[in-house]
Amino acid sequence: MPIIQNQQQDIQPFRIDRARLQVTLPCAYAGCLMAMAYGWGPTMAIAANNLVRYLLGARATALAEPLINQIGIGWTGMVIAGIWNAGSPLLWAMFHWGYDWRKNRR
Incomplete structure (x- = not known):
């Protein structure tokens, strides 16, 4: 049209x-x-x-x-924070070496 x-x-x-x-x-x-x-x-x-x-x-x-x-709730928060803190090295390891681990796995 x-x-x-x-x-x-x-x-x-x-x-x-x-x-x-x-x-x-x-x-x-x-x-x-x-x-x-x-x-x-x-x-x-x-x-x-x-x-x-x-x-x-x-x-x-x-x-x-x-x-x-x-x-008590305050100390429970401290326990949870401690667990997170204890697991944080795994995150840093992934941050630094994760790419190389994936590349080597292929």
Whole structure:
């Protein structure tokens, strides 16, 4: 349909539905394919990851309450900070040598 500048036009014969669906239909089918791929692929890993995280979180909560009742919340915070501090050398090792470890593993 030719466009005439600065003049009102009748767009009745223009197929707006067809113009919009030319873009929408491929995206809709691509979305369906992506949903199927996601459903069969990463969701199992994500579900397993969430299960482990939530079980560990529940265990930590179950252990924290008696510890708080026994030594107080301030000292419980000190224990948690100590555990994080004790594990930090592993993070520094990963920071310094992680790339080399990955490269050597290949």
